[in-house]
Amino acid sequence: MSESKINNAARHPAPEPVPPAEPSKKRQIILLIALAVLALVALIYLWRTTQAKQLSQARMDLQSTAAALRDYKYLNNELPPMLSLAELAHGRSLPSADNGELHTYDQSTLRVEFVDPYSPGGDLPFAWHSNDEGWILYSPGPDRVYDLTAELIDQHLKRPESGDALPAEIMQREFDPQTGKGDLIQYQLNPKPKTDPEPESKPEAQSQADKNAQP
Numbered sequence: 001m002s003e004s005k006i007n008n009a010a011r012h013p014a015p016e017p018v019p020p021a022e023p024s025k026k027r028q029i030i031l032l033i034a035l036a037v038l039a040l041v042a043l044i045y046l047w048r049t050t051q052a053k054q055l056s057q058a059r060m061d062l063q064s065t066a067a068a069l070r071d072y073k074y075l076n077n078e079l080p081p082m083l084s085l086a087e088l089a090h091g092r093s094l095p096s097a098d099n100g101e102l103h104t105y106d107q108s109t110l111r112v113e114f115v116d117p118y119s120p121g122g123d124l125p126f127a128w129h130s131n132d133e134g135w136i137l138y139s140p141g142p143d144r145v146y147d148l149t150a151e152l153i154d155q156h157l158k159r160p161e162s163g164d165a166l167p168a169e170i171m172q173r174e175f176d177p178q179t180g181k182g183d184l185i186q187y188q189l190n191p192k193p194k195t196d197p198e199p200e201s202k203p204e205a206q207s208q209a210d211k212n213a214q215p
Helices: 003-011 025-076 085-089 150-156 208-213
Strands: 082-084 103-105 127-131 134-139 184-189
Touching: 025 134, 025 184, 082 085, 082 127, 085 103, 127 150
Parallel strands: none
Antiparallel strands: 082 103, 103 127, 127 134, 134 184
């Protein structure tokens, strides 16, 4: 290599590689916001999945408890005794419509161990009230407010003339998945007592005088 070429190389060294440009602060902020949104969406999905699973489990446990009540009535020709739900709550608040009274069944008598996940503390039995018309087993549902109370059930629970539907005053307090409010309900209506048909009235026998008076 000639001396002139060596001198030129010394005077003009090869340029060093340029490191990649660091992302701007604006791009970093956008990236952080996107990650935060994705994390929020994941949390919402997880929360909704958990809530749906809890609701489904509560419905199944409510149905199983209702079946146990029907079996108990069939085997014993009576229902288990009612207990005060407030006494089992041991001072915990029981949010209810008009602060009405709440009852439940005797778990030891019924021999079921299902608990209401929507009750205060999530460890109380389902609410239950019975009278001569039938009984209603219920949970406050996701809003955790008891829309039905013993007073409301006694006031509105009536056996229909036909069919097996609850009165509208009670049905309007049933759980609405659109609003998330209302109680989860299972019920049993007692059949109306059978009444003997009235005997048909027979025409009175004509007197002998009437018969003689006829042409």
